[in-house]
Amino acid sequence: MSAKLKNTELPWWMSVVLVPLTQLVLALFVSSLVVLMVGEDPIKALKVLITGAVGTNEGLSYTLYYTTNLIFTGLAVAIAFHAGLFNIGGEGQAYLGGLGVALVCLSFDSVLPLPILFILVILSSALFGALWAFLPGFLQAQRGAHVVVTTIMFNYIAAALMNYLIVYKIGSGQASNETRYFAEDAVMPKFYQLFDGFENSLFNPTIFLALFSAFAVWYLLWRTRLGYAIRVVGFNQKAATYAGIPVKRIVVITMMISGALAGLMAVNEVYSAQNRLILSFTGGIGFIGIAVALMGRNHPLGIIFAAFLFGALLQGGTELQFEMQNLSRELILVIQGLVIFFTAALDQLLRGPLERWYSYRVMLQNNKLMAEA
Amino acid sequence: MLEQIWAALASWTTLDSGLRYATPLIFAAMAGLIAERSGTVDIGLEGKMLAGAFAGAAAASVTGSILLGVLAAMLIGMLLSLVHGLATIKYKGDHVISGLAINFFASGMTITLGHAWFKRGGQTPTLGDGQRFTDITLPFAETLKNNVPIFGDFYADVLSGQTLLVYLSFVVVFLVWWMLFKTTFGLRLRAVGEEPSAVDSAGISVAGMRYKALILTGILCGVGGAYFSMAQNAQFGREMTAGAGYIALAAVITGKWRPWGTLAACLLFGVLTALEGRMAVVQGVPTQVFTALPYIITVILLAGFIGKSIAPKAIGKPYVKER
Numbered sequence: 001m002s003a004k005l006k007n008t009e010l011p012w013w014m015s016v017v018l019v020p021l022t023q024l025v026l027a028l029f030v031s032s033l034v035v036l037m038v039g040e041d042p043i044k045a046l047k048v049l050i051t052g053a054v055g056t057n058e059g060l061s062y063t064l065y066y067t068t069n070l071i072f073t074g075l076a077v078a079i080a081f082h083a084g085l086f087n088i089g090g091e092g093q094a095y096l097g098g099l100g101v102a103l104v105c106l107s108f109d110s111v112l113p114l115p116i117l118f119i120l121v122i123l124s125s126a127l128f129g130a131l132w133a134f135l136p137g138f139l140q141a142q143r144g145a146h147v148v149v150t151t152i153m154f155n156y157i158a159a160a161l162m163n164y165l166i167v168y169k170i171g172s173g174q175a176s177n178e179t180r181y182f183a184e185d186a187v188m189p190k191f192y193q194l195f196d197g198f199e200n201s202l203f204n205p206t207i208f209l210a211l212f213s214a215f216a217v218w219y220l221l222w223r224t225r226l227g228y229a230i231r232v233v234g235f236n237q238k239a240a241t242y243a244g245i246p247v248k249r250i251v252v253i254t255m256m257i258s259g260a261l262a263g264l265m266a267v268n269e270v271y272s273a274q275n276r277l278i279l280s281f282t283g284g285i286g287f288i289g290i291a292v293a294l295m296g297r298n299h300p301l302g303i304i305f306a307a308f309l310f311g312a313l314l315q316g317g318t319e320l321q322f323e324m325q326n327l328s329r330e331l332i333l334v335i336q337g338l339v340i341f342f343t344a345a346l347d348q349l350l351r352g353p354l355e356r357w358y359s360y361r362v363m364l365q366n367n368k369l370m371a372e373a
Numbered sequence: 374m375l376e377q378i379w380a381a382l383a384s385w386t387t388l389d390s391g392l393r394y395a396t397p398l399i400f401a402a403m404a405g406l407i408a409e410r411s412g413t414v415d416i417g418l419e420g421k422m423l424a425g426a427f428a429g430a431a432a433a434s435v436t437g438s439i440l441l442g443v444l445a446a447m448l449i450g451m452l453l454s455l456v457h458g459l460a461t462i463k464y465k466g467d468h469v470i471s472g473l474a475i476n477f478f479a480s481g482m483t484i485t486l487g488h489a490w491f492k493r494g495g496q497t498p499t500l501g502d503g504q505r506f507t508d509i510t511l512p513f514a515e516t517l518k519n520n521v522p523i524f525g526d527f528y529a530d531v532l533s534g535q536t537l538l539v540y541l542s543f544v545v546v547f548l549v550w551w552m553l554f555k556t557t558f559g560l561r562l563r564a565v566g567e568e569p570s571a572v573d574s575a576g577i578s579v580a581g582m583r584y585k586a587l588i589l590t591g592i593l594c595g596v597g598g599a600y601f602s603m604a605q606n607a608q609f610g611r612e613m614t615a616g617a618g619y620i621a622l623a624a625v626i627t628g629k630w631r632p633w634g635t636l637a638a639c640l641l642f643g644v645l646t647a648l649e650g651r652m653a654v655v656q657g658v659p660t661q662v663f664t665a666l667p668y669i670i671t672v673i674l675l676a677g678f679i680g681k682s683i684a685p686k687a688i689g690k691p692y693v694k695e696r
Contacts, residue, residue, distance in 0.1 A: 034482070034485065037486070038485060038486065038488075038489035038490075039489065086469050088473070135672075139672070139675070139676045143675075143676045143677045144677065145672070145675040145676045145677065146626070146675070148416065148469055149619065149622060149623050149626065149671075149675060150672055150675060150676075152616070152619045153619070153623070153668040153669075153671050153672050153675075154668075154672070156616060156665065156668040157665045157668050157669060157672075160661040160662075160664040160665035160668075161661065161665065163661050163664075164659050164661035164662075168659065287477070290473060291477075294470065326488070326489040327485070327488075327489070328484055328485055328488040328489075328495070330480070330481045330484035330485050330488070330495070330611075331481060331485050332481065333477050333478075333480050333481025333482075333484075334477075334478055334481035334482050334485055335481075336477050336481070337474045337475065337476070337477030337478030337479075337480075337481060337482075338474070338478060340470060340473060340474035340477060341460065341471065341474035341475075341478070344466065344467065344470045344471075344474070345460040345461070345464075345466035345467060345470045345471035345474050346459075346460050346464050346466055346471075347464070347466060348464040348465055348466065349464050352464070
């Protein structure tokens, strides 16, 4: 005799596999309507996307390089979400993280050996990202200024600040839009330089740092006191206050961890891939982190998969504009918007009926069990 | 240096262009005000304006008609607003996430369609004089400028010579104020944002009121967007709204969810933005300082240094009928 089932919750595979996948299909379906609208063949577009993203060794390694960036910014959004905070400032925090990397490298790249420099780069990028997130967090905690709006404002302020610094202060030469290259033996080598058989791409070992960060975030959230406090604050601030959790401090700390994770993206992009600080190097990766976190249901494991998915979209989208003349790279923004919409905003569209159907079925089964007994 | 800043700030030209920058903010902020007062957080103002800017310029250049352009902008704003309503009201989704999705969608969609339809890298064709809003010279501008000292200059250089939409934006503020505070509809609209259960027990549909509010929001966003591509410029360019939707939202909060306060915030941001262009002449201060200034001031205002602003009570919460 099978045990009596609870009728309120969906089994895990429905909740975290079936529903998100169906939502993804829905988003892609609406995207293909857009492709039809501009007079191109959606099946062909999908083929180009997939071939471009994972069909060749080169494509795949670029996809994984984008994935690395997105794991960082996705984790940044997710950890803030767990505290009930919506950090849209990943873009600016990652940008400042780039400043952290550049300042360390420009100062010490010919002085310090690679391992020490690498550690300094990690610390510095995380620190700069965390500092840029501190003020929005502080203003949210102390003054109730909503982080959604303040972090957006901080993105614009970061853009102006970095524009000034790169053009006038740390750029190479007069009015340059990038710094000088960091010394060749001071930067992280790329995979194709380390091993034979890798295609020439920006893919590099920083992906291990990203995977480690994902693990660290999981450990922090579900295995430590601080993580518990973060989740309680996100679940119910009043309850947290009554439980003696210092809500304001947790809000600021969470924002800083979030900013630090976003800042780490610069380790991949600035230190390891581009080897110099370029104007607007973040290129929207901070924003895509939001989609990654939502698609990954704010769980580090989900985020790794979602980061790969969006990494593939970024890489495949680049191919798209070369292969099909009526399509531009910005189609991936459309897909991104639709994915956010269907997986997060319109979650109940699928989940609601499914939950009702499931609990009805469970009820029938339980009734049968009771009748038998 | 301070003298230079003061001189730039106090000039009629700064006020004139400040008014121009403030106009789309006013439309979007009034849109946001209506949505938020009815209980819907709308971070998608930005996306709706961008879509409106594109639709307006595209329709005006294809049909050659200003009116059809503006109507197209309104329509697209309304459609996106209803999508937001579907997600937040019917399916009880998160308001911020839904708004953000709309922003992404609009940002990608405008460029994708523009690229495919007009083959100009996402831009629309340039609008001719009959297809866009042009400056209107108010009556007696010359006479007053020549005869009345200060007011004459103000009248001729700031008030006169704006496009129709600039004047319309002030009318809209008045209408929104009147609608919200002087009509039954407005009373109900504010009530669903504060205490939806009370409205429900009076036999009025909470969802219905929120949808109606969102329709108005979408229409106003559309016009605000059209201002960018049909008045300030003569074509659509990618990302041309450049965060105006977010600033408008900040203006609603700093204006404490009241029309006139919100208008004041919009005008302040407009003048600050105008300052950026004028400040290139100030020696010793990098222009980036002035680029960042509107955003910095926004943060300072949001941090509540002008007193606490309290959001509508039921904002962002889906309404679930009690049984």
